[in-house]
Amino acid sequence: MAEAKPLVQMELCKIILAESREEQIIVLQELEGDRSFPIVIGRMEVQAIRRPFTGEDPPRPMTHDLLTNVITECGGRLERVSIHTLRSNTFFAKLSIRLNGKMVEVDARPSDAIAVAVRLSAPIFVAESVLEEAAKS
Helix, strand or coil, X not given: CCCCCCEEEEEEEEEECCCCCCCEEEEEEECCXXXXXXXXXXXXXXXXXXXXXXXXXXXXXXXXXXXXXXXXXXXXXEXXXXXXXXXXXXXXXXXXXXXXXXXXXXXXXXXXXXXHHHHHCCCEEEEHHHHHHHHHC
């Protein structure tokens, strides 16, 4: 059994839009500390993360809205999002969903996980090892 990685609670503190580039940047900041790091994501992903903050309400549910609706309509609760691995400049995340008394963990891209987290006001955690590796980059 793999040893659990210590997690640090973070928050989405910045969304950096670059109109002339496909790559966009979000920045996570440690809640009780000074560390932060950027994650490069695509234009569509940044729009999905921004939408709840801008008050945009599409006429039909977008993918992240759909996932949010599925979680809540099935009686689930998003306990947290965790970014647990950084490998070859790629971050790996998971959604931890409490459903019927069990914890279900679902693999996700960090941008998708954060988009769902902001919709459900779920906390975002990052493994200490990811913070250390991101600081080297």
